Amino acid sequence: MSCPVIILVEPQLVENIGMTARAMMNCALTELRIVNPRDPWPLGDVHHQRMMAASSGADDILQNAKLYATLPEALADLNYIYATAARTHDMTNRILTPRTALPEMAERIQGGQKVGVMFGRERTGLYNDEIAFANAKITIPLNPAFSSLNLAQAVLLVGYEWYQTQNNTPGSQLHMGHTRPATHEEYLYFYGRLEKALDERGFFVAEDMRPTMTRSLQNMLQRAEMxxxxxxxxxxxxxxxxxxxxxxxxxENGDR
Amino acid sequence: MSCPVIILVEPQLVENIGMTARAMMNCALTELRIVNPRDPWPLGDVHHQRMMAASSGADDILQNAKLYATLPEALADLNYIYATAARTHDMTNRILTPRTALPEMAERIQGGQKVGVMFGRERTGLYNDEIAFANAKITIPLNPAFSSLNLAQAVLLVGYEWYQTQNNTPGSQLHMGHTRPATHEEYLYFYGRLEKALDERGFFVAEDMRPTMTRSLQNMLQRAEMxxxxxxxxxxxxxxxxxxxxxxxxxENGDR
Structure with missing residues (x-):
């Protein structure tokens, strides 16, 4: 399945382009477009090396990244465009959380649309004229007292939500290597031995406390999901x- | 409401401690514990400045961070402990996604428990002996071919899921500044004027096409949610x- 295009609008630091590529690779996003970066491309050796170091090996994405002189060129072939923006703008806008936007994107892509997500400059974000190109805005719900995100971290959070739409890892699982969950019979047999040993050693001083104690021990053993x-x-x-x-x-004999 | 404690185990780079504080502040997490960092605390001036620069203003978290010589001391007062780990270990473990783990943490905290999340060293993560201290493991579902995350980015993703449990931003909303959604009557009145003007100018050449054309124009206007x-x-x-x-x-007269 194809995936959303990530569009960096006038990024200022090559390190952030590299870290964006790393975040994209983490999230199985592949298509990066860069509009009018501050440092002219192709990058000189020093800038190129700094970008590559920041990408931690996400070279493929950087090598396949496309450069555009203007935003309309970068958006030309897209059917639906999202703009990421932290602040509220006066414009009338569909505003989505990433948790809502990314499943919607996945549906659009499955329906044959080509979609893209714009990320603005590090300092000033996207301008209103650029947001006006978008069909919808994505605002990441974060601490309103401290919501400014590094560029690559914004890409990571959007990418993370994308990956979750494509992934069906169970929310909770008991990993158990080469063994298997114990059966009820195995629990009971162990508890039987335990109770017998305790009995022989006079653990149950007051016989009327035995049911409570039994329940308590059995309960704890079963809760441990052995x-x-x-x-x-x-x-x-x-x-x-x-x-x-x-x-x-x-x-039986234990394993160590 | 209190929040999960973030525990960095033997972090190597002061920049990552600073960026972790920034990510925590983004997500309204407040309590940071640092176990045996590579650079001895209190940090010298140069390291301190590098950490502060990376934190982008999340000073409060760093000033309130607590230093521990050993992991058991850092975990001592916690009721439930999560270990973050990317790789699968041979141990039997409850493995949760962040999307499942963080709502569970919120419930535990509401129930009066004190919970913490451990993050391992940059290069080698948490050791098996450290993971064994945890009640459950958190593994972030990411591209298995490229799942290694920067330390602060792992904290950011866990923190992001925490913030979503505390936040009720609607998944989708139409932001419209000082105006309000149009009513059906307002749509109809506009469409009526449009159709009359088109009629007078001979737009509907074949009268039998009028219903189709009307539906199409009305449909588009309403879809725009004016x-x-x-x-x-x-x-x-x-x-x-x-x-x-x-x-x-x-x-009427337009607004510009």
Missing amino acids: TEQEVRTWHGVLSALIGQRRAPDAG | TEQEVRTWHGVLSALIGQRRAPDAG
């Missing part, structure tokens, strides 16, 4: 604590 | 195009 391997380790721990060389279950 | 001010402007445009000095409606 793996099968971990249950075996705890069998080993229990065996060691009660001075049993080897637990009754042949498969 | 403001009352914009409708008046278009009345002025129409008056100018048909050579009418002043439109029939007294309230």
Whole structure:
């Protein structure tokens, strides 16, 4: 699938162009357009090296970046254009958060549109005349008392939301390497051994407290979401604590 | 409401500490803890100035930052600890995306817990022994072919998700300064004038095309979500195009 075009309007620092490329690469964005940068292109050796160092290896994006003398040329082939801007302008505008804008962009792209996102100069952002070229504005909700972002960080946050539209990592997962979650039977068997050992050692001084204590211990063990391997380790721990060389279950013995 | 504590474990570059403070300020995070930084604290003048310059004015956070010699001291008062890590480790771990982890953090904090997020060294991240201190791991879904983030950018993405949990900016809104959305009646009145003017000038050559053309023009006008001010402007445009000095409606005359 193609992706939104990132358009830097008159960027001032080559380091920020490099860091923008890095942020784009982090987020699997590939197409960079640069409009009238302060340092004339092709860059001299020193500027080129500074940009490359800041990009931390996102060379492909910089090598494929396209340079434009004017903004209308850079926008010419786009069907829908977003302008990023922190401040409120007097103009009438559709204002979107990145969380709303990027899924919308993904839908437009799936529908065959070519979309782009404009980012303004480091100091002064986009001018009103440039924002007027856009179909919609993106404003990133951030601390209103301190909302100024570095250029590449603004690109990163927009790119991050783009990547989330393309990605289906589960919000929460239990990573467990080569083992698997324990079964209820395995929990019960371990708890049975534990309770028996505690019983033999007089842990339950008042018999009427046993149900409460049982619930409490079982509850904690289940909340830990143990793996099968971990249950075996705890069998080993229990065996060691009660001075049993080897637990009754042949498969058990802990893992270390 | 209090907020998650940001914990930098053995950061190497003072610039990254400064940029972390800036990212935290952007996201209304206030509490920074620094564990055994490479450059000894208090910093010498040169390092201090470089850190302050990188923070772009987030001085409060740096002045209130707390220094710890060891990680256990930095974590001692926390109830729930998250470790950020890009790579998969062999350990069994709860792995969350920031989008899932930060709302969960907000709930914990509302429930009275003190939570913290650990970020590792620039080059090598957190060690496995440090991740083992955490209750859960946060992995930011990013381009697997290029997922290495600058330290401050990782803090920014986590902070950004934090700020979104605390913020209720509408995903999409039509900002319209001092005017208001046009009413259906105002649309209809304008379209009526337009159709009459077109009629008088023989626009509808084939009468059977009129309904299609009307629908198409009305549809486009309504899709633009005009403001009352914009409708008046278009009345002025129409008056100018048909050579009418002043439109029939007294309230109309365009706004420029």
